[in-house]
Amino acid sequence: MRARLVEPSTEQILAYCADGPVERVFLEDVARRGNGRFVGLEGDAGLVALCHLGTNVVPSGRGCGAFADVAARAAPRMLIGEQEAVSELWGEARRRLGRPREDRLGQPVYVSRTPPEPGNTALRRATRADLDLLVPACASAHYEELGVDPLRRDPNGFRWRTRLQIEEGRSWVWLEDDAILFKAEASAWTPKAVQLQQVWVDPPVRRHGYAARALRDLIRLLLDEVPAVCLFVRAENTPAIRLYEAVGMEHVLDYRSVLF
Structure with missing residues (x-):
């Protein structure tokens, strides 16, 4: 047929x-x-x-x-x-x-199926009390990834989506004196895998190893619930690729994004 x-x-x-x-x-x-x-x-x-x-x-x-x-x-x-x-x-x-505004070929997809060493951080699930701090952080991460400021395009909708991620238990954060040492969200969650997005650290506190430590803790936490933790990244984002490989994630396939 x-x-x-x-x-x-x-x-x-x-x-x-x-x-x-x-x-x-x-x-x-x-x-x-x-x-x-x-x-x-x-x-x-x-x-x-x-x-x-x-x-x-x-x-x-x-x-x-x-x-x-x-x-x-x-x-x-x-x-x-x-x-x-x-x-x-x-x-x-x-x-x-x-005509697209951007065509991103060869975006590596990384997966962890084995818990890494503990990062010994204060990573936790975000709560509604974190919303006002997370909205601008998530917007900055969105802009860095897609080149679009969601707080200009749809501020109310973006705040609602950020709040929903928190309420659904799909948002994690590590804070110290109102500085975001690490944050991430789950863009998809099934019985077999969790896909992470917007792995992000406040610019003033980058390059101190916080992301690697917190990502290890997040992967360990999620692997208690699902067999695989995955994410994808732009091919030219060398610092992020180094981070994911440093915590033991494996490159398993490639995505492509065509943005309009």
């Missing part, structure tokens, strides 16, 4: 994601929350490709060029996902999506 576009069920999505729990962690997280829109490419044995449609269009699998029409109608701000899947989709959809 020739592969055809389908609106997949949650059961189909979870079965597909089970074959690549790190690469597909975001797709599985959204499906489990029940608030995403998906399109799939179905073959004889089930889904061979899957795509989340939203502000971020996230393809996975082979034959992702088949998602070009629906991806263009979603008018995304970014295509992001496993490099070959994004490349297939972008190759078919580029004329309909317009």
Whole structure:
């Protein structure tokens, strides 16, 4: 049977994601929350490709060029996902999506499956009392990563999303005298993996080893709950890559991001 576009069920999505729990962690997280829109490419044995449609269009699998029409109608701000899947989709959809402001190839995805040595920090889950300190920090991390200031684009929405991360237990912080020695959030969480984002330290206290110590503690904490902790990073971000390799994370695949 020739592969055809389908609106997949949650059961189909979870079965597909089970074959690549790190690469597909975001797709599985959204499906489990029940608030995403998906399109799939179905073959004889089930889904061979899957795509989340939203502000971020996230393809996975082979034959992702088949998602070009629906991806263009979603008018995304970014295509992001496993490099070959994004490349297939972008190759078919580029004329309909317009000129990107940035195309980030070869973004390494790192994974930890073995607890590192303890960092002996005061890392903890963030609380609502941390919100006013974390909102500008998260905005700075967002700007450093994507080149967009979320407090100019949508300040109320960004504050709400930061608060929601805290309330869901997806935000961690290490503070000392109101200086953020380390912070990070979980962008996706499934029974098999947690994906971290916005690993960040206040600029005045960088280069003191705080990030490595706190990241080791965070990985240890999360590996008590899931088998894998993962994240991805820009290929040119050498300091971050050195950090992730220093705490024992392994480079397992590459992402690509096309930003509009």
